[in-house]
Amino acid sequence: MTQVITSIHDWVLTWHRELGDKSIGFVPTMGALHAGHQSLIDYSRKDNDITVVSLFVNPTQFNDKNDFERYPRNDEKDISLLGQWGVDYIFMPVYHELYPDNYTYKVSESSFSTQMEGASRPGHFDGVLTVVMKLLNIIHPDRSYFGEKDFQQYSLISKMCEAFFMPIEIIMCPTVRDQDGLALSSRNALLTEEERKRAPLFHELLRSSLKAEEIVKKLNESGFRVDYVVDYENRRFGAVYLGNTRLIDNVQR
Ligand code: AMP
DSSP: OOEEEOOHHHIIIIIHHHTTTOOEEEEEEOSSOOHHHHHHHHHHHHHOSEEEEEEOOOGGGOSSHHHHHHSOOOHHHHHHHHHHTTOSEEEOOOHHHHOTTTTOSOOOOSSGGGSTHHHHSTTHHHHHHHHHHHHHHHHOOSEEEEEGGGHHHHHHHHHHHHHTTOOOEEEEEOOOBOTTSOBOOGGGGGSOHHHHHHTHHHHHHHTSSSOHHHHHHHHHHTTOEEEEEEEETTEEEEEEEETTEEEEEEEEO
16 A cells, blocks of 8 residues: 655654665655656666655746746646555655755755756756755665656766765666657646647757757757757757747767
């Protein structure tokens, strides 16, 4: 039976203690679940005795209030899916318990986090790193699972754990895509039918052999508003808007 927990104290003082030395895998999410989330959960279930998934739309990582309000939410459906997917515990904290300091304390990184997503969304990674550190400190997992789709996020979290000597294995899981190549994302639900049909061109161009500037030109011509297409180390990263919806993706080169 899947157990839903909203209170931090209940998890720390009761449920976590009862697990003894069972290994714990943890998958943080913002809900509106899809097969990308499910694959992270499958990896966790393979590696660990117990899998915990958090559902929390973290306000501190949204630099735009409208984006936070528009973000898709469907708790009832998510809880039912997580039950079907064999998750043991669902952690759904409330803001005032997770942020007793009302976000006066934060975790910042001052180098890689200023690029790409960080450059376009000021404060975004402060919010991400802060909430993930809080969640890891509460859940105390052995391993935690993150998607390659958000590679910059994965990399920053992995290095945060090293920097702060947090004894947790951070595991990257491959991007799950629709058949037409579009990376699954909760935000895809916000695309109109017509935008959804155009969306796969983004991934198709990112993985092509064209230069970054040529990709930007082609995307602009096809009705995307390009935020960035950047080659960094052995990857090509991109962020675009289709209408009001922001999509990100990256591919190895
Ligand atoms: P989110 O709910 O969007 O914050 O995502 C929660 C976790 O799922 C993050 O580690 C994401 O990188 C991961 N994730 C989201 N979409 C995908 C996908 N299409 N494939 C693999 N992982 C994903």
